[in-house]
Amino acid sequence: MTSGTLEDALRRPFAEPGGDRVLDAARAAIEEVGIRRTTMHDIARRAGLGRATVYRRYPDRDAVVAAVLLREVRDFLAWLDGRIDHIEDPAEQTVECFVAVVTGLRGHFLLNRLLTLEPAAALPGLTADAGPVLAVARGYLAEKLRRHQAAGRLRRFDPEPAAEVFVRLAHSMLLTPSGCIPENDDAQSRAFARAHLVPVITG
Amino acid sequence: MTSGTLEDALRRPFAEPGGDRVLDAARAAIEEVGIRRTTMHDIARRAGLGRATVYRRYPDRDAVVAAVLLREVRDFLAWLDGRIDHIEDPAEQTVECFVAVVTGLRGHFLLNRLLTLEPAAALPGLTADAGPVLAVARGYLAEKLRRHQAAGRLRRFDPEPAAEVFVRLAHSMLLTPSGCIPENDDAQSRAFARAHLVPVITG
Structure with a gap:
């Protein structure tokens, strides 16, 4: 996953175009059933990927959740910037x-x-x-x-x-x-x- | 217990002189073991009162806790007022x-x-x-x-x-x-x- 502090991570350029299937799937699962009831199995199924593929990118559910929340903050600041930077x-x-x-x-x-x-x-x-x-x-x-x-x-x-x-x-x-x-x-x-x-x- | 809203209760004059043995006992218990592990039995024992006496004033543990927290807010505002009102x-x-x-x-x-x-x-x-x-x-x-x-x-x-x-x-x-x-x-x-x-x- 990402290295360095949360601050470093948040200051990196915003998410790659097209987004990330794993994070999109995790986000949908969290919105539907919450964090605690979201499993790696759910995330893989929703993403249309094998569980091994998800585990290769993220060691566990909490790591996926952290990445989702990080992306939310970055997206929010990017959205805000579009409204006020000019x-x-x-x-x-x-x-x-x-x-x-x-x-x-x-x-x-x-x-x-x-x-x-x-x-x-x-x-x-x-x-x-x-x-x-x-x-x-x-x-x-x-x-x-x-x-x-x-x-x-x-x-x-x-x-x-x-x-x-x-x-x-x-x-x-x-x-x-x-x-x-x-x-x-x-x-x-x-x-x-x-x-x-x-x-x-x-x- | 008190009637009316929390706002009403907080706007009443500050606690009577000498304080309240039940609330003092409950506060000490909460500080020591937290809210969840504080029982009506503990509160009565610490206050040196029978449990029936405590129950006559407060229907349950949560009502005592609410009264403690209310008194804290009132005491805090009274303390603040002493520092800035003049x-x-x-x-x-x-x-x-x-x-x-x-x-x-x-x-x-x-x-x-x-x-x-x-x-x-x-x-x-x-x-x-x-x-x-x-x-x-x-x-x-x-x-x-x-x-x-x-x-x-x-x-x-x-x-x-x-x-x-x-x-x-x-x-x-x-x-x-x-x-x-x-x-x-x-x-x-x-x-x-x-x-x-x-x-x-x-x-």
Whole structure:
């Protein structure tokens, strides 16, 4: 499988065109029955491959699951990047990033399926063990801020802790959806982000 | 036991002087062996009371646990209030509130004990079911902002979503401690809060 840290893996180029039959099959199985009830046998059958072929790529079920989740995070960031990378103004980029993230997380079928289907299995990975994924998301946003700073569009400060404020807001909104921050109406979400999130980097 | 919602219960005056023997006993048991292995028998024995006496107040173990956790939240907010209520400047109050909360959560023995001792039992209450507690914390902070607005020390805006940004930051930092937001050095925490959190309400 992959070598190096999760951060390294996440920073690699996005998945090869055409995707990966094993990961697609594993994803479908997880969505249908959850992680615990997904077996290597199921994955091989759904992928239309022999079990030996799957075992040659991944030592066990947990390794396949880890690869699926890794690909999800990479795909999510790639999707987000397509929505916000072209925006030159740091304030506007922050606003559109917030709208995209709340929309994207709310509509993320696999994530929400895991949280309702088997929270006990999913929660450790989304809390105590989520440090590396949060760090990747923070690095992604910090890189955007760094680029604005280099171009003179944003004052200089360490962009990592500021980016972490945004990541942690999304993290908490994912784990505990109830709240009063607007997330179902894009116009209201934008007004909220402009008033209270943009100042985190411009204030 | 208590009637009404969790929010109502949390907004009642803080615990009566002298505390409550049953809740003290239950808290000690939970800290030692966790929630699942704490029984009504243990609680009665530790409290020096008959089991019938405990059952007269609480129908079952889960009701005692809920009352313990409720008291913890109330005590935490009372402790926080003692540290920040006297501060008149909204920016300074935000800074000191951040320092107090990161210090208080890091040092919260019961909370950290539950997260390490039995995360599977503790996590749902801290994620999917944490909405009411987050709402109480948000209401507490929003009330402070409202008071500043009424006194003309802060511009007018809906204080609830802004307060929620702070609550969710603390929520995520509690659940996934690893990060780069300064929390072990008060001077650095203050500088961070001044640069990136105060603007959430003043920017």
